[in-house]
Amino acid sequence: MPEQIIYLHRSAPPKPAAGQPCNGCGVCCALETCPAARLRFWQRKGPCPALEWSAADARYHCGLLLRPAHYFGWLPAAGEARAGKLMQRWIAAGKGCDCSAESAAAD
Template identity: 55%
Template sequence: MANRQVVWLRLDAPAKPAPGLPCNGCGVCCAAAPCPMSRLLLKHRAGPCPALEWADTRYRCGLLQAPRRHLSRLPAWAEPGFRRLARRYLAIGHGCDSLATTEEDP
């Protein structure tokens, strides 16, 4: 069997979209591995991203939703600019880029 990883997500989370389709907040990509931004800013190397948050029936990036909760040294005045840069850096709104495949528990 190929490399397999088990990640636990909420049962009511949306199913992972196919690559290229709009993000629906399934959380698979962030639960499987930290993104480059998490690695750089949160010094997180493996496992689910510590900034992955559940809100309004979907997973969201806490670095975008509440940056200062995760980056205590970020000044309040810099938060809007940080969000704009983070959205661009993570390509938010440009479609799913996770190649992970998923399956439900047996």
């Protein structure tokens, strides 16, 4: 894979090894958009517009998963929970890190 520079919050946790639980490092979403975000934002390369930093949690979250109505303005409030579950399944949230990229801190 060619070298690519991404910018993440300095307090973001380090990227876990592939297969380990997601810790909200943001590396995968900063590199490219997932299938759900590709359809919503019509872009293939990152950073994903729905990648949200949480200062309270000191980690990144997927906005499509946590706040689908914000990103899908036409979504009625009654459908937000169902949309969140769909996004969780579609992006395999909670299934472990599937990003094989190596990350290094900036000097």
